[in-house]
Amino acid sequence: MLTEHLITSFISTAGFGIIFNVPRxxxxxxxxxxxxxxxxxxxxxxxxxxxxIPATLAASFLVAVVSQLFARLYxxxxxxxxxAGIIPLVPGGVAYDAMRKMVENNYTLAIELTIKAFxxxxxxAIGLVFxxxxxxxxRKYQAxxxx
Amino acid sequence: xxxxxxGNVEITQICLLAGKIMLASGAETYRVxxxxxxxxxxxxxxxxxxxxxxxxxxxxxxxxxxTTRLFRIATRSTDLQKVTLVNDISRAITRGELxxxxxxxxxxxxxxxxxxxxxxxxxxxxxxxxxxxxxxFRGTWPDFLPALIAGGIGFVSYIYVHRLIPIKFxxxxxxxxxxxxxxxxxxxxxxxxxxxxxxxxxxxxLVPGLVITNAVRDLMAGHLVSGLSKGAEAFLTAFAIGxxxxxxxxxx
Numbered sequence: 036m037l038t039e040h041l042i043t044s045f046i047s048t049a050g051f052g053i054i055f056n057v058p059r060x061x062x063x064x065x066x067x068x069x070x071x072x073x074x075x076x077x078x079x080x081x082x083x084x085x086x087x088i089p090a091t092l093a094a095s096f097l098v099a100v101v102s103q104l105f106a107r108l109y110x111x112x113x114x115x116x117x118x119a120g121i122i123p124l125v126p127g128g129v130a131y132d133a134m135r136k137m138v139e140n141n142y143t144l145a146i147e148l149t150i151k152a153f154x155x156x157x158x159x160a161i162g163l164v165f166x167x168x169x170x171x172x173x174r175k176y177q178a179x180x181x182x
Numbered sequence: 183x184x185x186x187x188x189g190n191v192e193i194t195q196i197c198l199l200a201g202k203i204m205l206a207s208g209a210e211t212y213r214v215x216x217x218x219x220x221x222x223x224x225x226x227x228x229x230x231x232x233x234x235x236x237x238x239x240x241x242x243x244x245x246x247x248x249t250t251r252l253f254r255i256a257t258r259s260t261d262l263q264k265v266t267l268v269n270d271i272s273r274a275i276t277r278g279e280l281x282x283x284x285x286x287x288x289x290x291x292x293x294x295x296x297x298x299x300x301x302x303x304x305x306x307x308x309x310x311x312x313x314x315x316x317x318x319f320r321g322t323w324p325d326f327l328p329a330l331i332a333g334g335i336g337f338v339s340y341i342y343v344h345r346l347i348p349i350k351f352x353x354x355x356x357x358x359x360x361x362x363x364x365x366x367x368x369x370x371x372x373x374x375x376x377x378x379x380x381x382x383x384x385x386x387x388l389v390p391g392l393v394i395t396n397a398v399r400d401l402m403a404g405h406l407v408s409g410l411s412k413g414a415e416a417f418l419t420a421f422a423i424g425x426x427x428x429x430x431x432x433x434x
Binding site for chain 2: 040050052056111114115167
């Protein structure tokens, strides 16, 4: 089952790379970033039964870290990698359920699901921020070691 | 680097062109500002200031002869290839490998070039991605084909409606509606097991992923105006998609 997820997440992230028109040489790396993030998400949320919010946080953190690594390595702007990588984590399913409940006049559940979707997008954002913080600390440490 | 008198007008033009290409292609605000100031710095104008919002750039070089220019950005799209190319040029300038004339010529060429993947490839990519998402969202393999069809045609309709009527919100709404209807018809025709999974995966190519990431990064970097307005843009897109899907759901 995991191989299924690995292959599909690789293809879909690389596909998003094409939609966002990333440089041709970075397409495979984009796919890898998305695959890594989705792999963490799936293993944490399904195999280990952890709640989706921490799972999303961990996955988006990993996406950002790997993106930063690749961005340094291949000298391209970091968004080339991070944008495609976080796409699978976007809480489309929860937002859809919220919309559905709204249409069914079940507002209580709709609000609940909307808040959950917000929490999930928030955890994606926090994952990106965390990796930025780690990056800055490393950079400062390196600069400190040099002088 | 030798600074010639009145050369700052020329340098301002280079910086503005670089900034314009990056911003119109979907770069983060802080990267645009940073690039413009680095270029000016490399050409010997250390005292430059840039203020970038999603809809315009103000760039100033202070000094004995100061210049300030404003550039309005009307349309924005996503073209990370151009962002990468301008980034490479700015690196070359910082290393002192490009003269102002050469840099301007190269930037002009990038600005007018059409570097996008062919439309059929983008559509194919959107369709295949949608199909793969159906599996990733724990659908079953029978859901692959309807998600592929609905996602692909939804993306086609987004491109063509946007060409016909250049209002982003409307194009997204129409595309989401068409995606929802197609998914429903496919499901009724006996393709696929779970309608929900098909719709969610088919709608994924329309999700404003780039705008969300940029909004977060801009807010982090202290660009509050850009961050909030990009957040508003992402919210509007999400709302358009949601409204389109809700419209379909209210029918069946």
